[in-house]
Amino acid sequence: MNSSGSSEIHDICSLINTIDEISKNECQVPPDLIFFILYLLSINKRIGRSQISTVFGFSEYYVRRALKCLKDKAYILQTGKIKSLEENLLSVLKSIRIREAFLLRGMNAWERIIIIFIAQSCKRRISLKETVMLRDSAIRWGAEGSIILQYCNMETNIPGIEDLSIRNEIEKEIKKELQKLENGLYIIIGMNYKEREMSVVYGILKTACELSLI
Structure with a gap:
């Protein structure tokens, strides 16, 4: 104090x-x-x-x-x-890592894509319900849409996307963008207005804390 x-x-x-x-x-x-x-x-x-x-x-x-x-x-x-x-x-x-993604723009029609990384231990997998809550939070705070990817000990979890070819494509594009993945959550946010970017980040972090994901 x-x-x-x-x-x-x-x-x-x-x-x-x-x-x-x-x-x-x-x-x-x-x-x-x-x-x-x-x-x-x-x-x-x-x-x-x-x-x-x-x-x-x-x-x-x-x-x-x-x-x-x-x-x-x-x-x-x-x-x-x-x-x-x-x-x-x-x-x-400084521990909050946010970056604009340039190579991912071809995945959707979003004008701007940012990636939020939240470091996590590998104690549990994020559930589909938690994923939906994070997505809803992103949209509520101003995002056009989002994709949630959890990476743990070289294993990728993308709740809500069951098609293996789509999952592999998302993982490939994210690895291409970031070069290297670490254990944690990667929240890919699609934006059409830069002004709301930090509002979305704040909302995502707040929801992740409420869900005890951080």
Whole structure:
């Protein structure tokens, strides 16, 4: 606990829970905006509120309010134009791996495809019900569609897709895109609007935490 009273953040789910809590009780701005700001700052310490507003589509009023709240909570430490994140928080954000997929565009008519990787142990297979809940969450937060792939000790699980030729094609294209697969969940998200991208990521992570998949 730091001097401002903010909670320690050690993993993705504690991050999501903290964002939900301060969004509702303290910052009074949408939780996906808070997540987006923190994620951007983990990549670019110099990004300003007008840039954040332009990329995300929220007004500068909400961005300014969120930034002030995060500074008051000591999650953001600012020196001049440099905005640094609290050390544990930065470490967690760096563990969230998101990338745009270029080679997968031929699989669907989606204009933009991103891949979210969530590291997992191989304790259990994701169920079809959990897969549907993740897909529904992605669509609810703004995605056009999604494909969920679980990779565990060189075995691929794609719940909901029984056709072996389609499963093999998806696995081949993902391996081509990423070169190497690690144990965990690969959530392939189809988007037509870049502005909603981080909202979808936030929604997916929140649902994965509720399902105890992380």
